[in-house]
Amino acid sequence: MSTQNRTAPSRNAVAQALDSFFQISARGSTLGREVRGGLVTFFAMAYILVVNPAILGNAVPDDGSITPQGIAAGTALVAGAVTILMGAVANYPLALAAGLGLNAVVAFTLVLGSGLSYGEAMGVIAWEGLLILLLVLTGFREAVFRAVPAALKTAITVGLGLFVSLIGLVNAGIVRTGATPVQFGVSGSLDGWPALVFVFGLFLMIVLYVRGVKGAVLISIVSATVLAVLVQAIAHLDRISESNPTGWGQTVPELKGSPVAVPVFDTLGKVDMLGGFGKLGAVSVVLLVFSLMLADFFDTMGTMVAVGAEGGLLDQDGNPPRTRQILVIDSLAAVAGGLGGVSSNTSYVESASGVAEGARTGLASVVTGVLFLLSTFLAPLVELVPTEAASTALVFVGFLMMTQVTDIDWKSPEVAIPSFMTIALMPFGYSVSVGIGVGFVTHSLVQLATGRARRVHPLLWVVSALFVVYFLIGPIQRLLGVA
16 A cells, blocks of 8 residues: 555544544534634734733833743743633634733733732732632633623624724724824825735735635735735835834834744743732732723623624524633633733634634634744744734624624614613723623613613623722722722
């Protein structure tokens, strides 16, 4: 028997094993779609390898014990490990990494604002993850999730679509702040080569999608990256700044030196679990943990619903399969982020870009996770993909998620008003948890005002009350003298 004949059955056996374990065929997918979906999700999320060091770098010790390269390597390592765990255990096309917003809380609230050391701040993050894990294991987190009305779950998905689109447009420099709260481009017009790269990538994606081309998202990201590299080789642009408004965003698409770099994991274990209590006091730390917990708690809920809705993976009540496993792993990811010194890891709504490419199972997450692990060595290649190219997928995913808005009964005020508030506050408040919280509080208030308070699940009353506390956390801290 030839080598080729012996190899073919072996490959078939591996493919069959993967299909059986991940239920690929059962979910209407293929091995190729899962791999492509995992690639697209990775490229849509890879910016965190650059952004996380940029944000956490504001909080590192002055002694040089933690470096931006170390934060990037640690970010990739933790993201890779927990994303693979999500794929293998929960079999869900959901990827995780250090959460944007949560890392800003670490840098600007916990360290620069409250005076905690880098390690003490990571200790607060670890405590937050442990608390969420406890809520999952006791069934409380899943019970809250199942208590949310179907219309609000749909509104969360739609709001997330708008939020993700806004993130993509802001990251690409297409939407900016200016004389008005937000404006189009530079002084109301598109200007600069990076904007051209984004426009090229987005409209290529649209054309390929409407023509039914498989791999439209990935082809467009790669094509836009190639264009960006060519532009940079000719124009030699710098990063965007006040004096250079037409520069590249978070990454410059050029390769300097070797594409391979040996990772240095200098953030691992840089955590102090008890130092914060001694420095700030128990009450202050509890309030900080509570604030982080609510943001993380509901961000994940919204994300897993949005990703499941995009892939048609939700049941008739709007719940994804293996909800408990998804929530447990997400909670462990928060703990891992704290212990790894890279901030709380959470589920990324950018996973929806991989689902849009065809991913339906955890194999896509495994692919994404492996790429994160490889990126600890290939950071120069990861940084080659500019934000302007990767952000096209986020904007396009927003369209896909927006299509579900017709599932909401807009003729019923008691359904439509809370749904609208949820959808509006996510992008305008630039926070998933704010949108969800306002939606919950509005839903409870509307039901109370119409004499239907009994229709509100008791858990939603509890959560709505907690969100009121969350929205007033600043005045409460000042009242208690712990601000």
